[in-house]
Amino acid sequence: MILGLALVASSATAQSLTGAGASFPYPLYSKMFAEYKNAAGVDVNYQSVGSGAGQKAITERTVDFAGSDNPMSDDAMKAAPAKLLHIPTAIGAVVPAYNLPGVTEPLKFTGKVLADIYLGKIKTWNDKAIAALNPGVTLAPLPITVARRSDGSGTTYVFSDYLSKVSTEWKTKVGVGNSLSWPVGTGAKGNDGVAGVVKSTPGAIGYVELVYAKQNKLPYGSVQNRAGKYVLADNVPAAMAAKGVVIPADTRVSLTNSANADAYPIASFTYVIFYQEQKYGSRTQAQAQQLKKLLTWMVTTGQGYNEPLDYAKLPDNVEAKAKSIINTLTFDGKKF
Structure with a gap:
């Protein structure tokens, strides 16, 4: 499965992006990416292979982004060749x-x-x-x-x-x-x-x-x-479940067993994971720019698709943190 992802990723152009990982948000991402293609003309190929396989794929740089319901551990991130970033896209x-x-x-x-x-x-x-x-x-x-x-x-x-x-x-x-x-x-x-x-x-x-x-x-x-x-x-x-929770700057946090009296106790952010420095392998700046546009859309306009598909929208403070993280992306050391 991951070998197939590598072949897809290596042929990606500025008009296509590849992702893989969690099945948890797959119904939401299927809708989001169909709507994004209509709006931006960009194909987003997301394979629902599980969070573990998604984390492996982004570590091996065979996809533009990974989907994962749990943030990667410090040790797992150290195994990656460069700095990885997380942004939440929904609460499920x-x-x-x-x-x-x-x-x-x-x-x-x-x-x-x-x-x-x-x-x-x-x-x-x-x-x-x-x-x-x-x-x-x-x-x-x-x-x-x-x-x-x-x-x-x-x-x-x-x-x-x-x-x-x-x-x-x-x-x-x-x-x-x-x-x-x-x-x-x-x-x-x-x-x-x-x-x-x-x-x-x-x-x-x-x-x-x-x-x-x-x-x-x-x-x-x-x-x-x-x-x-x-x-x-x-x-x-x-x-x-997210109300009253201190959200760290990198957004990696557990929401389960919330102290909020009205919270459902088995809830979680689902994350997209990607590299801060986007120049690696055969990637072009155009591809990096398309990823940045997609991620920004997912945490803003794309949030309109969450609730109709039974996912909670990001709280305003989390959306703001996500946009701030996206804006740290670089290509060849320069923000774009």
Whole structure:
């Protein structure tokens, strides 16, 4: 897959750009890039290969930009040949989607219950831990089929980042990452793959970005936030996860388990990652200028496509930081 990306990138012109990475924002980026082509005449080829593969592709300079739901670590950035920059493009929610025949109202979950399901400790839907959160709901003694990602995934990072904040056992035994040593589960590639497993398997549960649950008509549960409130994911509670959070200058920050009383607790920025110095390989200044124009459009005009596709828009202060970062781009050491 990445070799194919290299071939695409090497043939890029000023009228085309290539990106690869997270499946989390793929529905949004598909719409954004179609509209951008109409507006600017520039083709943007984005391959939904997972955040891990996207981070690898930008490190190897086989794409103009990467998509990732988690920011790269300091160590990962040091492995790149030059300075990498991050800008958020949207806020998305990761939801526990499930296939439970006969249950018509959204189930309630706590972080501990979700962790225990993914640790393999809760094995059936009528387990007393789930039943206690959902009085009055008839829960069949159906085995739980745990669906999770098989590829390097930013959605996995966000989900495991949340579980590590609410479950000491999860943090100790499994931890946080794009790829994990899973205690249990059926692996699938991409958000679409996990949604497919859930949709086709009675008794399944899987973590997916909100839009994938909606597109596949999958029910998804409300999750208890840090304030004790059960919140069903939507644009507003996802956006609230960023409210009151100190956003660092490089915008690399976790939004999970927000202290905001109205926030949905499993929310995250999704990022675009690119090089500050744009002169490398066979790149031209025209190509660098096209990337700068695209990134600027994504955090300004392009934000108009977020909410209709079930992603929250960037808060004003984050949009301002993103534009400031974009304006540090250089070509041969000079800003352009």
